[in-house]
Structures are given as structure tokens and as C-alpha cells.
Amino acid sequence: MRIGIVTSGLGIARQCLRKNTSVYRTCRRQVTGSGSPLDLNVDSKTGIAVLSMNKPPVNSLNLEFLTELNIALEKVENDKQCKGLIITSSIPKIFSAGLDITEMYQPDIDRLEEFWRTLQDMWIKLYGMNCVTIAAINGHSPAGGCLMSMSCDYRIMAPNYTIGLNETQLGIVAPFWFADVMLNTVGFRQTEMALQLGTLFKTEEALNIGLIDKVVPQEEVLSAAQQEMQRWFKIPGFARQLSKTELRRPTIEKLLKKKEEDIGYFRDYITKDAIQKSLGMYLESLKNRRK
Ligand SMILES: CCCCCCCCCC/C=C\CC(=O)SCCNC(=O)CCNC(=O)[C@H](O)C(C)(C)COP(=O)(O)OP(=O)(O)OC[C@H]1O[C@@H](n2cnc3c(N)ncnc32)[C@H](O)[C@@H]1OP(=O)(O)O
Numbered sequence: 026m027r028i029g030i031v032t033s034g035l036g037i038a039r040q041c042l043r044k045n046t047s048v049y050r051t052c053r054r055q056v057t058g059s060g061s062p063l064d065l066n067v068d069s070k071t072g073i074a075v076l077s078m079n080k081p082p083v084n085s086l087n088l089e090f091l092t093e094l095n096i097a098l099e100k101v102e103n104d105k106q107c108k109g110l111i112i113t114s115s116i117p118k119i120f121s122a123g124l125d126i127t128e129m130y131q132p133d134i135d136r137l138e139e140f141w142r143t144l145q146d147m148w149i150k151l152y153g154m155n156c157v158t159i160a161a162i163n164g165h166s167p168a169g170g171c172l173m174s175m176s177c178d179y180r181i182m183a184p185n186y187t188i189g190l191n192e193t194q195l196g197i198v199a200p201f202w203f204a205d206v207m208l209n210t211v212g213f214r215q216t217e218m219a220l221q222l223g224t225l226f227k228t229e230e231a232l233n234i235g236l237i238d239k240v241v242p243q244e245e246v247l248s249a250a251q252q253e254m255q256r257w258f259k260i261p262g263f264a265r266q267l268s269k270t271e272l273r274r275p276t277i278e279k280l281l282k283k284k285e286e287d288i289g290y291f292r293d294y295i296t297k298d299a300i301q302k303s304l305g306m307y308l309e310s311l312k313n314r315r316k
């Protein structure tokens with residue numbers, strides 16, 4: 026039941042309409058505007074925010090979408106009522122198709138650099154979130170989608186989808202910080218094989234190597250995430266947060282120290298003729314898949 030105020034643009038709902046019966050005490054606020062590719066609902070009773078990606082056809086991460094994600098993550102982090110964040114998708118069968126390849130193919134250089142900076146910022150925020158983060162992976166989650174999932178504290182996935190860092194299959198290389206997050210999640214051996222082969226793991230395979238934590242039927246992914254959140258909420262928040270920070274800080278600091286250098290590497294690498302050719306062919310193959 027939604028009884029909150031829907032705001033537009035960047036404004037967060039300032040009021041909550043409450044009725045006097047206890048059933049209405051939950052104050053759910055939709056804090057993104059209508060027509061936004063993101064739907065952020067904060068339930069002030071449970072302290073859980075649900076961020077649902079809704080950018081057809083495949084939730085690909087372009088500059089504008091990444092900017093919206095950054096704003097949403099900031100809102101959640103600044104909202105004192107939010108103790109946990111669930112990231113999911115409103116697009117059937119797709120969590121996120123990863124980076125929008127059209128941002129990298131025949132790019133405008135200023136925009137390309139801005140795109141990469143915004144991706145770095147999004148990842149730094151998500152990986153370092155103080156609140157508990159759970160990825161409710163209700164669809165395919167390749168490359169950038171896998172990065173987002175791995176950056177959460179816990180991953181619940183529906184059967185019969187795929188997840189992984191498949192960059193080499195596109196003829197490109199996963200950046201060091203994507204690799205670091207995978208390394209932190211599944212260990213060295215699985216990472217070195219998965220990155221070289223560009224493996225997209227089926228749900229069950231992902232569970233077996235620890236890339237995801239739980240498999241539940243499609244229709245239960247969100248409720249399982251809500252339930253899992255309760256386990257994390259039972260731990261004293263400060264102790265849990267500090268443990269997370271201690272473990273993740275070195276990985277985040279590594280990128281922070283090299284942010285500008287990394288943008289330069291990305292720009293120079295992606296604009297190479299051979300890479301452009303690979304990306305062009307991959308885009309073409311995606312478009313021809315349904316023919
Ligand atoms: C020295 C070292 C320096 C290092 C430098 C760094 C180098 C760069 C690193 C880049 C890092 C990350 C890379 C990425 O995230 S790249 C993205 C990888 N993603 C994929 O490979 C996924 C591709 N998509 C799919 O497999 C499928 O679309 C799907 C997600 C399984 C969904 O399948 P579907 O059948 O439901 O939909 P489909 O018909 O395929 O697609 C619908 C339309 O969407 C277009 N599309 C799909 N994915 C993308 C995408 N990622 N970007 C842009 N567009 C995408 C697809 O072309 C269809 O378009 P249309 O309807 O035909 O016009």
C-alpha cells in the first residue's frame with residue numbers, strides 16, 4: 026500500500042500521510058519522479074529501501090542512468106531511516122545488461138570520460154554503502170550488472186539466468202577494480218578463469234562458486250531479500266558497518282588513488298581501432314540475434 030507523496034526530480038518526499046490505524050503506519054515514499062528509470066521506495070517502518078531499475082529494454086548503464094543511480098544511492102545513504110537497500114529490476118528477465126555499449130562505440134571523448142567517471146563514482150558509493158545492501162537478481166546480470174550485484178553485501182538470484190564478467194567475449198578487458206571485486210567475492214582461481222574466459226555463469230553455477238549466495242524462485246526474489254535483511258539488521262549496526270569498511274576500504278582506496286589515471290586508460294583503450302571494431306561487431310551481433 027503506498028501512502029507516500031510522489032515527488033519529481035531530485036526532491037525527496039518531505040511528508041508522509043498517515044492514517045490513524047496501525048496498518049497505515051508504514052510510510053512508503055517513492056522518492057524518484059514519475060518517468061524516471063529508477064523507482065526508489067523507502068519503507069520507513071522496516072527501514073528498507075527498494076531501488077528498482079526500470080530502463081527498457083535491458084537496464085543498460087548509460088551516463089544518464091548512472092547519474093540517476095548515483096543520486097538514488099546518495100538519497101538512501103543520507104536517509105537516516107534507511108538501514109538497508111535492495112537493488113532489483115522492474116524489467117522482466119533482465120537485472121541489468123551492464124554498461125551501455127553505445128556509450129563506448131564511436132564515442133564523443135568528453136562524454137566518454139564523464140561516463141567512466143560517473144561509473145567509478147557509482148561503484149565507489151555502492152561498494153562503500155554503510156547500510157546493508159542486497160541484490161535481488163531477478164534476471165540476467167552480465168558485466169556491469171554483475172559488478173553492481175557483487176558490490177552488494179548479499180546476492181539472491183532466480184533460476185535460469187546468467188551472471189558474470191563477460192568482457193573478454195566482447196574483445197575488451199574488465200578494469201582492475203571490476204577484477205578486484207570479483208577476487209574479493211570468489212577468490213583468485215575462480216576470478217582468473219572467469220575473467221580470461223569471460224564466463225557467464227548460470228544461476229546454479231554462480232551459487233556453486235560463491236558468486237551469489239542464494240537461489241529462490243523468480244516470484245520470491247524480492248520477499249527473500251526482505252527476509253534476509255532481517256538477519257543483517259539483528260547485528261549491531263556500528264560493528265557490522267566497521268567490519269565492512271575495514272574489508273572493503275583497501276579496494277576502494279586503490280581506485281580513489283588512480284581515478285584520473287583509470288579514466289585515461291579507459292579512454293585510450295576504448296578508442297583503439299581494434300577495440301572499436303570488436304565493439305561494433307558485438308553490437309551488430311546483439312542486434313542480429315533476433316533475426
Ligand atoms: C589496459 C586496460 C584498460 C581497461 C579499460 C577498460 C575497458 C572497458 C571495460 C568495460 C567494462 C564493462 C563492460 C560492460 O558492462 S559491457 C556490456 C556487456 N553486456 C553484455 O554483453 C550483455 C549484452 N546483452 C545481452 O546479452 C542480452 O541483451 C540480454 C541482456 C541477455 C537480454 O537479452 P534479450 O533477448 O532480452 O534482449 P536483446 O534483444 O538482446 O536486447 C534488446 C536490445 O537491447 C540492446 N542491448 C542489449 N544489451 C545492451 C548493452 N549492454 N548496451 C547497449 N545495448 C544493449 C540490444 O542490442 C537490443 O537492441 P535493439 O532492440 O536490437 O535495438
